[in-house]
Amino acid sequence: MKKITIIGATILMTLSLAACGNSSSSSDSSSKSSSAKTAPKAAKVKISTGAVKDATVPGKGTLVMRQLYAAPHGKQSFAAVTVTLNGDTIVDAKIDEFQYVAKSADWTAVPNGDSDFGKGFPKGQILIAKYQNSKPYSALMKKEAKATHTWQENANAIESFVKGKTIDEVKTAVGDVGATKKVSDVVSGATFVDTKGYLQAIYDAATTGMVSTGIETTDNNVTTGQTLAAPHGKQSFAIVTVAMQGDKIADTFVDEFQYVPSSDFGGVPNSDSDFGKTTKAGTVLGSKRANDDAYSSLMKKEAKATHTWQENADAINDFAKGKTIAQLEAATKELDGKTKKSDITDVVSGATFADTDGYLKSIIDAAKLAK
Numbered sequence: 001m002k003k004i005t006i007i008g009a010t011i012l013m014t015l016s017l018a019a020c021g022n023s024s025s026s027s028d029s030s031s032k033s034s035s036a037k038t039a040p041k042a043a044k045v046k047i048s049t050g051a052v053k054d055a056t057v058p059g060k061g062t063l064v065m066r067q068l069y070a071a072p073h074g075k076q077s078f079a080a081v082t083v084t085l086n087g088d089t090i091v092d093a094k095i096d097e098f099q100y101v102a103k104s105a106d107w108t109a110v111p112n113g114d115s116d117f118g119k120g121f122p123k124g125q126i127l128i129a130k131y132q133n134s135k136p137y138s139a140l141m142k143k144e145a146k147a148t149h150t151w152q153e154n155a156n157a158i159e160s161f162v163k164g165k166t167i168d169e170v171k172t173a174v175g176d177v178g179a180t181k182k183v184s185d186v187v188s189g190a191t192f193v194d195t196k197g198y199l200q201a202i203y204d205a206a207t208t209g210m211v212s213t214g215i216e217t218t219d220n221n222v223t224t225g226q227t228l229a230a231p232h233g234k235q236s237f238a239i240v241t242v243a244m245q246g247d248k249i250a251d252t253f254v255d256e257f258q259y260v261p262s263s264d265f266g267g268v269p270n271s272d273s274d275f276g277k278t279t280k281a282g283t284v285l286g287s288k289r290a291n292d293d294a295y296s297s298l299m300k301k302e303a304k305a306t307h308t309w310q311e312n313a314d315a316i317n318d319f320a321k322g323k324t325i326a327q328l329e330a331a332t333k334e335l336d337g338k339t340k341k342s343d344i345t346d347v348v349s350g351a352t353f354a355d356t357d358g359y360l361k362s363i364i365d366a367a368k369l370a371k
Helices: 002-024 029-038 134-145 151-162 167-178 195-208 292-303 309-320 325-335 341-347 356-368
Strands: 062-070 077-086 089-102 125-129 210-216 223-229 236-245 248-261 283-287
Touching: 062 195, 062 236, 062 248, 077 195, 077 236, 077 248, 089 151, 089 195, 089 223, 089 236, 134 151, 151 167, 151 195, 167 195, 210 309, 223 356, 236 356, 248 309, 248 356, 292 309, 309 356, 325 341, 325 356
Parallel strands: none
Antiparallel strands: 062 077, 062 210, 077 089, 089 125, 210 248, 223 236, 236 248, 248 283
């Protein structure tokens, strides 16, 4: 897996060099005219939200996490929406949003923002998560839009509103919010102008999101924790969500974001709009899970991977669910220093990630935040 990190950097470097080459080759008018006639059109940026058609989803009696990427609020950001379900009932939901802001001491960048991943940021900007940066982002909301509630208060209000509702009830609420001028009449505590968009994103995640299967249970009394992490190298960051039932892990959802070639990968929502305008030419910010085929092909080609990214994520989830935090901590101690596939699979069956230890540690961190 570490070899993939090097290859990713090489791909981006190649793209940069190619761009420079095109610039220098147009030094006279005749070559400009010639290249103008023959130059291929720029490829249209693809979007990969993670939406799954006809997904196989266990029915009532099994916890399921579904995650989707959306653009509920304008063109400058994208949201990660994670919904925990039992049948058609929403047990819990988590919303976070990511946006570029001017680099300053007021903001905290996503993990690896100060490392190789951050080299993909637009000049003078950093990528931030709004949940982690609710205080400075809310100050901006107050200054620019006279907001009376913080970003986090709004997100929490929407998450609380959908908890315990059926998927169809959320669909009805989308229409109700669209028909009223006062959002808080429908969603208590919410003042987001785009509350309808967030509710729609939750509905879409619950019905079309990527799937992670949890434990079998009829008890919907769960708590959820979510964190941002850097479990694998310096070129990506992860969003990790864990549902807890009592002291045991009931389900997990892990995904990572990395700057990847736009020719082979789909970008997060708004990559074809304002959010993606300043991304380096030829690249997009993409989800590994939503681009499993493309990323797994790269793993196979460059690191001779025998399992896909998704298969590894599923194996780690299957290992974690039903265990306590203490049991996972014991497993990470067994994995410390082990990089051989055979040694790793001896501990976590089916997992071949060299950084399986890092993924388990990020799950532990998210589990400790569950509330």
